[in-house]
Amino acid sequence: MKLSKNIKYSFCTCGLSKTLPICDHSHREHNLMHNTNYKSLKITPDSNVNVEVRSSTWES
Numbered sequence: 001m002k003l004s005k006n007i008k009y010s011f012c013t014c015g016l017s018k019t020l021p022i023c024d025h026s027h028r029e030h031n032l033m034h035n036t037n038y039k040s041l042k043i044t045p046d047s048n049v050n051v052e053v054r055s056s057t058w059e060s
């Protein structure tokens, strides 16, 4: 995935987003219903970079 300098990205950590790997705020309802505390992982790169994004909470 290409990340652009000085753009804020919010990566999903709960695995429920319909726009993986980017958070679509699905975690909010899930947290309310299941008493969990998922939050997105926010990254603002200081240069243009390519990254590989993986999570154990996402289906492959």
Ligand code: FES
Pocket: 011, 012, 013, 014, 015, 016, 017, 022, 023, 024, 025, 026, 027, 028, 038, 039, 040, 041
């Ligand atoms: S939807 Fe998964 S962390 Fe926001």
